[in-house]
Amino acid sequence: TAGVRLLVETEKKMRTLVLAFFIATVNCHAAEVPSVAKPGEGALLSAGLIYPLEGRATPQCHASTIVQTTQGGLVAAWFAGTREKHTDVGIRVARLVNGKWTKSIEVADGSEGEDKEYPCWNPVLFQPRKGSLMLFYKVGPSPSRWWGMLMTSDDGGKTWGNRRKLGRNNKIGHLLGPVKNKPVQLADGAILCPTSTEHKGWRVHFEITRDLGKTWSVIGPINDGKEFGAIQPSILTYADGRMQVMCRSQQSVVTQSESKDGGKTWSKMTASSLPNPNAGTDAVTLKDGRQLIVYNHTTRGIIFPANRNMLNVAISNDGKTWKPVLTLERAPGEYSYPAVIQAKDGKVHITYTWQRKTVKHAVLDPAKL
DSSP: OHHHHHHHHHHHHHHHHHHHHHHHHHHHHGGGSOOBOOTTBTTEEEEEESSOSTTOSSSEEEEEEEEEOTTSOEEEEEEEESSTTOTTOEEEEEEEETTEEOOOEEEEOTTTTSSSOOOEEEEEEEOOSSSOEEEEEEESSSTTTOEEEEEEESSTTSSOEEEEEOOEETTTEEOOSSSSSOOEEOTTSOEEEEEEEOBTBSEEEEEEESSTTSSOEEEOOOSOSSSOOEEEEEEEEOTTSOEEEEEEESSSEEEEEEESSTTSSOOOOEEEEEEOSSOOOEEEEOTTSOEEEEEOOOOSSSSSSOTTSEEEEEEESSSSSEEEEEEEEESSSOEEEEEEEEOTTSOEEEEEEETTTEEEEEEEOGGGO
């Protein structure tokens, strides 16, 4: 009826006004984030390119991931090739040895066992408490049509094998494993992968395996893709058993949802207090109980800083109130798709896309945040 249509239109206008107010507030407070940190000063212990711009193996790269292996070493991976979506894009891996990153090697391309060559996407490294180092990645023509792959390494990332496709599930189609950010291993040994799909709107779900990737079950999707189009969740945990995801969205905010039953069910997705320019984030629960997120403290726009030309770190004690505490980058160009872990020695390691040309690695002392 006309009355119902009027109510719907009024609600849409109110949402638009609220979003506009939020974006204006973000822009007003963008100048209040810390100035760009300098390596060796404060919490930023070091920062440098994993490989130099000169003589790099590929013109472009994106979507890095980092892990600490059982042996204690650090391994990073990313997709790289002529450009994103090009059929020559593969997965490259490098290791940190004696304080220096090794020359990267390509460990996967999109041609294994397929009828044609496809691009590779979004690698995610994960070291379970017991078992081989895992490398998840995607293959396919686009994020709405890709599928998940898994390979493993028994020597800390030097060599890789046991490549296999993850399969399908009636709820979501192709299984993907973790879509961008690392899984968490639950107390019972199950590996809970935060993931998402884009073929029926942007929707978040979880894929869980209890046998190191041989079989899978699916939880969700937890949102309908309408009020919030969200993807690429990262999982935070709390001492009381609660879990929280922080997600990239199409609505200019980092969205969040909570679980109180070990990830079996999730609350309605809501907006967090952090902005998002439709760009990937990553987060980690620190050993001291605080929550840390790496994100772009911007929204889409033309007034600098906007989009992906500022990359930031924020801290929270409760997952609700976030404080920007460090700025990694603030310059024209793209600084995006962070990955973050806390190593056994307590240091925080972050990798991220630097201008689509290389990957940068930053090390933080969380005690100084």
